[in-house]
């Protein structure tokens with residue numbers, strides 16, 4: 001760090017921006033505490049992992065183009081879908097949300113920087129550390145138990161790799177806890193005095209709601225993973241049924257974090273969409289308070305629905321009814337947002353630029369993911385499609401059709417402001433067209449495959465499933481090609 005970039009330099013103290021041109025490339029590889037540098041560090045790092053996660057996805061899809069495990073062996077297949085899921089969640093979507101938060105929140109609330117700039121830099125640097133550790137598990141035999149790492153499988157398959165997985169998720173989880181403390185403090189305490197909580201941009205509301213969830217839920221996952229590592233390393237039997245432990249407890253702990261995690265992954269992009277749509281339809285946002293408060297309704301409800309992932313785990317009937325009802329109620333605050341977004345663009349002067357196209361793509365595909373979510377919330381339906389490709393279709397419509405499209409809407413929206421350069425609009429639109437076609441081609445057939453009974457997490461399948469799998473694989477190749485115009 002040189003004198004000009006130090007946090008106590010005149011430019012930093014006065015809150016004036018150094019400007020992109022005055023920053024050197026070395027700043028991005030150093031322990032820099034400037035929130036804009038950190039925002040870009042997060043964004044570039046998460047894109048790096050997106051390309052890795054996407055490459056792994058294409059290996060999965062190539063294997064599934066034929067019914068036999070001829071491209072890769074089943075063991076490697078297990079490792080690849082485990083790392084694909086883990087990379088996409090912990091190294092792409094969650095850090096990408098933090099990227100927007102870091103860059104935008106201080107600017108939006110009028111703060112010089114984040115509340116704790118050094119902590120912010122620590123939180124960022126844990127991402128490359130955790131990511132490297134996770135990927136290096138390939139050298140020792142990568143974990144095979146899926147991104148959920150359920151025992152007893154996680155205690156028996158690829159134990160060293162599983163330990164790498166646990167450590168890396170602990171590091172990434174700690175990073176996100178540290179980040180959330182910074183977001184909450186900055187939003188609540190660093191706003192310019194004139195800005196009341198109801199004057200904040202909606203992106204700040206959604207980051208606040210997501211950060212509260214991170215703070216409440218992530219430590220619980222950490223506790224569960226530490227117990228799992230005791231079972232692995234020390235021979236304890238918290239979750240090991242062979243020694244009298246209870247693997248169902250692990251599922252409760254895991255989903256107590258990981259259901260809220262889906263909101264941790266989508267709320268920031270709800271915020272992005274609420275910023276992007278009004279600008280490109282030249283109308284003020286419809287229902288500011290409804291959108292703001294519904295984020296908190298989603299956060300609260302998100303904490304009491306976790307066992308909808310455990311309808312087939314022997315959960316008693318009355319408890320399943322509770323989790324079914326609470327899950328379905330989440331459709332209400334979510335619907336409030338979708339209706340408000342539609343009302344915002346209704347009758348507006350819509351510009352179909354790259355950002356807006358991704359925004360409209362977000363609304364339509366997130367809607368599909370939300371509706372299939374209500375379907376799998378229904379116990380009788382879920383029992384039928386649990387662990388099938390229907391669930392894989394559902395989760396990708398939410399995570400890809402929702403979070404990722406929302407992310408790109410924000411990416412194109414703020415790219416000129418962040419870099420000081422304009423991107424090539426036609427290429428941006430081509431990126432959207434390829435993504436949107438590829439996305440639907442890859443994931444729509446998976447609904448049908450799931451209903452037909454094709455299991456997830458398998459490298460070989462019944463030949464009757466092949467035609468739809470070929471379509472899906474072509475879709476995933478189209479998405480790979482969409483990276484070229486990007």
Ligand code: HEM
Pocket residue numbers: 054057058060061081082084085086088089092093145146147148392395396399400403404442455456457458459476479480
């Ligand atoms: C190029 C786009 C993508 C393709 C083609 C793709 C494909 C797949 C496929 C086929 C599976 C199922 C593997 C199996 O069960 O055997 C899968 C699992 C999964 N994917 Fe993706 N995916 C993509 C992008 C994403 C993104 C962007 C995310 C998250 C942000 C994501 C998160 C997950 C998760 C969490 C799983 C579950 C892993 C597990 O079962 O442990 N994927 N993906």
Ligand SMILES: [Cu+2]
Pocket residue numbers: 258259262305306308309
């Ligand atoms: Cu859930």
